[in-house]
Structure formats: C-alpha cells, structure tokens
Amino acid sequence: DSGVTQTPKHLITATGQRVTLRCSPRSGDLSVYWYQQSLDQGLQFLIQYYNGEERAKGNILERFSAQQFPDLHSELNLSSLELGDSALYFCASSGSGRPTGELFFGEGSRLTVL
C-alpha cells in the first residue's frame, strides 16, 4: 500500500461527458502528480501541483484540468470526453525529504469512454 488513494477505480462513460478523478496523497506529501497510461504506452506526465499551486505542466489537453485543494487532495477533471481518452490515470505524490525523486503511485483510475 503506497498510501496514495485514488477514486473511482473504474469508470465507464460516454463520449462528450465529463468526469472527475480524485486523489488523496500520502500523509504529509505536498506534491501531487497526474499521469496517463494509454494502451501500450508509458506513463505520460500530465500535471504537477505543489501545496495548492501548479508546478509543472506536461502533455495535458485543454479539455483536462486539475486542482489541488487546501487539504492537499487533488482532482483531475476530464471534459468533452473522446474515445481516445480511455486510459489508466495515475496519481502520485512525493515529499520534500527524498532526494532521489521517488514518487508514490496510487492504484489508478481506469476510464473507459464508449
């Protein structure tokens, strides 16, 4: 158990819809990262938050947005969903005391867009 909690674990929805994925980081971790893993792809970095502020942005579509709340949980919002958005979405967290850059990952949210 990494200590990172993601909900929901599975989600099936239709094209054009909007969904929200939720992540609770490990206790004490200030940084939250979102990654997308599509079929046969590696983990693509989407976005990072640190203590409520956006820290880094990757290949995140304009239809996607994220935020980190004062209690440090984070939400990833996916809108106007397309078939190609079907993927595993991982959240990870890290603390400041690890010089090696280790991230702790949740079990992921599997999104299926029909």
Added chain:
Amino acid sequence: DQQVKQNSPSLSVQEGRISILNCDYTNSMFDYFLWYKKYPAEGPTFLISISSIKDKNEDGRFTVFLNKSAKHLSLHIVPSQPGDSAVYFCAARVGATNKLIFGTGTLLAVQP
C-alpha cells in the same frame, strides 16, 4: 519527443538466470534515474534509483548501471525469480520540478 526510451517491449528469462533491462535517454539534464515495477491492476512501485553522478547502485538482487557517455542505463536482476514477472519502467527525473519522465516499459516474464 520521447526523451526516455525502452526499446524492448518484452523479455523472457529462465528462473535463476540474469535479467537485463535497458533504457536510453536523450536529455543530459536529468539528475536521477529510477526503475519502477508494475503488476497488473496495481500502480507502479519504486524499485531502485541512481544519481547521475554515479555509475552503479546495488540493492540486493537489483543493480542499476549508468553509462552517461552513451546516455544508457540498465537494470540487472540476479537471480531472476518468477515473482519478478512484471512490467518495468525506466524513469528520469527533471530536477527542478521533481517530475519523472517515463519510458514505455518492458514486460519481463521469468519462466520457472
């Protein structure tokens, strides 16, 4: 622009033998390299890391080698065990933000 590449999608090894997983990168600014292991229906879990100023790091059965001139790193697992069967991801850290750039993964199958 794939900055971290794992060119072997899969690898099959006999139990007890050595498994060698390879990774290439293009960005000289990465300061740490990490290996993650992923089982189906689970999130990636950290395995071992190496600083860009080192050339080897060992932890039990796992050793990571870094060749900076070739921009290449490898993970050696000796001896390989059936429980090592999983997808292995190579990752590189962008120091300023701590974000990790991942390769596409190598599926390791250790045959009993």
